[in-house]
Amino acid sequence: MAGSIQSLWVRESTNESTHEKVDEFAQIYSREFDYVWETVRRLGARARDQEDLVHDVFLRVHGSLGTFDHARPMRPWLFGIAFRVVSEERRSGRNRFEVNREDHEFVSSEHTPEQIAMASEARVKVNAAVARLPSEQQFVFVAHELCDVSIADLVELAGVPLNTLYSRLRLARVAFANALHEIVGVEVNP
Secondary structure, eight states: HHHHHHHHHHHHHHHHHHHHHHHHHHHHHHHHHHHHHHHHHHTOOOOOHHHHHHHHHHHHHHHHHGGOOOTEEEEHHHHHHHHHHHHHHHHTTTTTOOOOOOOOOOTTTTOOOOHHHHHHHHHHHHHHHHTSOOOOHHHHHHIIIIIIIOOOHHHHHSSSOHHHHHHHHHHHHHHHHHHHHHHHHOOOOO
16 A cells, blocks of 8 residues: 555655655654654554554654754654644544543464563553653653663654753653552652
């Protein structure tokens, strides 16, 4: 499907820079799709919304590809876009009146049902703890702890001083440990 979209777009324009842009976007999409999907999931998006949100992320990537500084790493930039897309979805209120139910995942049969249930339960608890963090802390915690974005990259991405990010990360770790303690009932060291 992506190949047919790409060829349709290329047929509409013979501009060489358009060909390069299409090729660059196709490479980014194929190389970073799993990262963006995992980032959206880790940011607490519901399973039924993840596909749409990942699509929205890549629409924004396509639209702002011309502003990306190729001297910088790609993933922190993608993380920033994903964070904004997920944050906007939360603030939109579209889901305010839906009945909240647990999302279910399809899992391979490599694990026993008990292992699958335990992993799913743990994921729900971690996501609930992350969701309790204030957005500034959630941003730095998910980016650094779960998506391996360096603090140096986050300084540029967030536009805040280095020490502020370290402070937010420290506070986020404490808040996460406290939230997990409330949810699980076991003390967790930050």
